Amino acid sequence: MIPVQGVEDQTVAVLGLGRSGKATAAALQAGGAHVIAWDDGVDTREAAEAEGLHIADLTRDESWHGVTMLVTSPGIPHLYPHPHPVIARAYALGIPVDNDIGLFFRSYAGAGWDEFDRAPRVIAVTGSNGKSTTTALIHHILRECGRPSQMGGNIGTGVLSLEPARDGEVVVIELSSYQTELARALTPDVAVFTNLTPDHLDRHGGTGGYFAAKRRLFAEGGPDRAVIGIDEAEGLYLAGQLATAPSDDRVIRVSAGQKLDRAAWSVFARKGFLAEYRKGRQVASIDLRGISGLPGAHNHQNACAAYAACRAVGLPPREIEAAFHSFAGLPHRSQLVAEIDGVRYVNDSKATNVDAAAKALQAFQRIRWIAGGLGKDGGIAALTPYLEHVSKAYLIGHSARDFALEIGQTPYEIAETMEQAVAHASAEAEAGDIVLLAPAAASFDQYPNFEKRGEHFTALVEGLKAR
Incomplete structure (x- = not known):
């Protein structure tokens, strides 16, 4: 568990008591907060109360006395199609609203990091399709290459249920638009944008709002490296917004079909081969055609994004290639x-x-x-x-x-x-x-x-x- 920092002796309200909500409540308590909680489901509330959580009816004004922050689960609407009444009440009272992702980014770095030889790093992956496979593939590559790694977020373990950082560790987290849209802190070391296709449009008020939610991961935190799929207009726009000049290699452009040999740093797949270019020169090539865990052009795009993220944290091409071959893929995804x-x-x-x-x-x-x-x-x-x-x-x-x-x-x-x-x-x-x-x-x-x-x-x- 990662205790939440900066909440000691504060009263924090938690809305939604599913897996992430209960983990958030525990992490807040570990950080010294007094937690009150609410869920619309009667059975869910009763189960949480039986586990020791203090239930307070956040639909009533008297429950908000002394509350300094509301933390909501990602599935609960906070803007479109309309805010949940509890969130709307927090807005009216001027109480900040956050989610577990925001708490993770503000709490992950600890005092013990000064003693590490190599600072831990966070890779965050978002996009419409392929983000789970890309996240799992990055995590797999890191472990195959001997780097300590944890995986969580929208896949696997909730972020606040991860273990505290270890020396040289890389945490890989998948983030949905529901999570990036609200988090008050978003500061990954490497951020990955796979692609964008219309989805969850009612929740975001249209395609523009959906893209804006994804874009926050890059615009709010300013990652050291950004891996951007540019096969759609939104990704091409985002890469252009982040780069300060054509020579800016903090942006790694990724494609599953286009040859990208003019960018400062690019990774692309064509006809089943992955190629990495830096400053107009090819530096690596991998034959993806025989890799059973990554079938099809869409998985070749995932491979390019994962390869680029792993290169951004210093892994060599040949070790990444070897790890590709031992990747079995994810359930329910090809x-x-x-x-x-x-x-x-x-x-x-x-x-x-x-x-x-x-x-x-x-x-x-x-x-x-x-x-x-x-x-x-x-x-x-x-x-x-x-x-x-x-x-x-x-x-x-x-x-x-x-x-x-x-x-x-x-x-x-x-x-x-x-x-x-x-x-x-x-x-x-x-x-x-x-x-x-x-x-x-x-x-x-x-x-x-x-x-x-x-x-x-x-x-x-x-x-x-x-x-």
């Missing part, structure tokens, strides 16, 4: 579940939007595609250019029939459930086919989250192996 009679089954349940599904569809040939769920605004018509390798679509969930109207001439069936989709796809598949779960939709119509959806797919495939 995860190879099994190969049965020459048919490969791939779980990309995390492909919850059109852009992520498009990248999965481009990564494979001869696809039997399982898609559907709770469709998002705009539907999936934009996927039409990426369906040329789809032999047949098996559509499930709430939006199955809507999706059927948007996939052009692609053969399909309304399978309704995952059980039917897997059974029918496996029965019709031939050796060399890929049965790909890339839903292009949220999971909430049939599953509590994308992980449960992917786990169900995986369990069904494991059942095929047992036959």
